[in-house]
Amino acid sequence: MSNRITELFGIEHPIIQGGMVWCSGWRLASAVSNAGGLGLIGSGSMHPDKLREHIQKTRKATDRPFGVNIPLLYPQIEEIIDIIIEENVKIIFTSAGSPKKYTSFLQSKGIIVVHVVSSAIFAKKCEEAGVDAVVAEGFEAGGHNGREETTTMALIPKVRESIKIPLIAAGGIGSGKAIYATMALGAEGVQIGSAFAISQESSAHRDFKSLITKIDEGDTKLTLKQLAPARLIKNEFYREIEELESRNASIEEIKSHLGKGRAKKGMFEGNLIDGELEIGQVSSQLKNIRPVKDIIEEMLTDFNSTNKRLANIKL
Numbered sequence: 001m002s003n004r005i006t007e008l009f010g011i012e013h014p015i016i017q018g019g020m021v022w023c024s025g026w027r028l029a030s031a032v033s034n035a036g037g038l039g040l041i042g043s044g045s046m047h048p049d050k051l052r053e054h055i056q057k058t059r060k061a062t063d064r065p066f067g068v069n070i071p072l073l074y075p076q077i078e079e080i081i082d083i084i085i086e087e088n089v090k091i092i093f094t095s096a097g098s099p100k101k102y103t104s105f106l107q108s109k110g111i112i113v114v115h116v117v118s119s120a121i122f123a124k125k126c127e128e129a130g131v132d133a134v135v136a137e138g139f140e141a142g143g144h145n146g147r148e149e150t151t152t153m154a155l156i157p158k159v160r161e162s163i164k165i166p167l168i169a170a171g172g173i174g175s176g177k178a179i180y181a182t183m184a185l186g187a188e189g190v191q192i193g194s195a196f197a198i199s200q201e202s203s204a205h206r207d208f209k210s211l212i213t214k215i216d217e218g219d220t221k222l223t224l225k226q227l228a229p230a231r232l233i234k235n236e237f238y239r240e241i242e243e244l245e246s247r248n249a250s251i252e253e254i255k256s257h258l259g260k261g262r263a264k265k266g267m268f269e270g271n272l273i274d275g276e277l278e279i280g281q282v283s284s285q286l287k288n289i290r291p292v293k294d295i296i297e298e299m300l301t302d303f304n305s306t307n308k309r310l311a312n313i314k315l
Contacts, residue, residue: 004166005189008112008133009091010065012036015179015296016135016168018193019069019093020143021045021278022268025203026054028196030061031292039066040093045264048079055087065091067112072097085109093135096144096228100129107132116170116191118146118155120162127163134163135191138171142194142280145171145222145229152182160186174282176302180310194280195299199292205270208277209289217284226251227258233277237262 005014015037017028021044029039041058043051051068058066068089070080073096081102084092092106095116103113107130115126116135123134136159138152139145150158152171160167169187173179174195182190196202198209215233222231223241232238244254258276266275 003188005133005168008166009038009067011038013296013300014168014189015299016040016093016189016191017196018143018170018191019043019067019095020193020197021263023193023197023202023204024069026057026061027201028199028203028292029054029066030058031199031201032196032296033058033062033064033066035293035296036064037296038091040091041066041068043068043080044071044074045268048076048083051080052083052087055083055089059087067091067093069093069095071095072099072102081106084111098129099126099131103130114168117159119148119150120155120158123159123167124162127165131165133166133168134159135168135170136187137191138169139222140172140231140281141170142197142220142231142283143278145231147225147229149222153185156182156185156187172280172282174280174285176299176304177306178282179299179303180306194283195286195295196292197279198283198286198289199295200289201292204267206289207270207272208267211272211277212279212283213287213289215279215283217281220279220281220283224254226254230276230278231280233279233283235266235275235277236273237266237276 013036017032017039019040019042021042024042029041032039041054072094091112093114099115106113112132114133115131117123126134136155138155139149156169167187168189168191169182170191173190179190198212220231224230262276265271266277
């Protein structure tokens with residue numbers, strides 16, 4: 001397939017891997033790029049020197065385009081941006097903040113800038129800020145999410161109406177059928193997280209991946225809305241947060257309970273009881289830990305068979 005997304009990034013398939021904390025290291029990013037998609041390094045869980053190392057390792061592992069995801073609220077954001085420029089990274093996905101401050105500067109360095117949003121209003125603001133494309137992420141997604149709880153099915157058409165720049169759909173997409181559906185709604189590409197978080201190349205802990213293969217419908221829930229909404233697997237840590245929120249605990253008390261390194265403890269170190277376990281709703285459909293290449297090939301086959309099956313249907 002060739003469209004505005006494949007042309008923008010110079011990739012074969014309009015499939016972008018989410019820049020997930022503790023999952024998206026150089027092995028995952030390079031594997032997705034080598035399979036014809038766009039791999040992203042997740043800088044949100046990396047110190048600056050570690051990010052530089054992952055960029056250099058990705059470049060050695062693939063000769064295809066890749067990028068870096070940057071949460072704009074990252075405390076060392078200036079240093080991260082300097083490293084990206086020094087390492088000649090040409091694609092950046094920004095999130096968790098306004099793209100206005102850095103977009104024109106990054107583009108002046110020859111960098112493509114894409115921003116992640118959860119509403120049509122913010123998508124329009126991104127277009128006004130000059131970003132090259134937008135990722136519209138629905139309520140189904142894992143990790144940090146929109147407070148409005150707008151589903152991907154409702155979000156994508158609204159965003160498509162609001163902007164003219166290329167649109168990438170995210171949230172609840174784990175199959176070729178889902179890719180087909182989002183494109184029918186107006187998306188030109190997809191960003192996929194959960195299906196790649198469980199891949200062999202993901203840097204997530206094996207026990208976290210194994211747990212994902214066992215969870216069922218309803219085993220995740222959006223929480224931490226007072227801070228930064230995140231979709232979590234319902235473990236002991238989640239229940240503690242739920243109890244705090246049910247009695248209207250202060251933001252300070254919730255922050256104190258969170259402490260530091262909860263996501264690392266859960267997803268990277270494999271503490272399935274006390275760790276923060278972020279994953280999307282589509283995880284209930286993911287039952288095998290497989291190589292990225294197999295995941296993408298299955299999605300492409302599923303997409304093409306869906307296209308063929310629906311081509312002659314008339315209502």
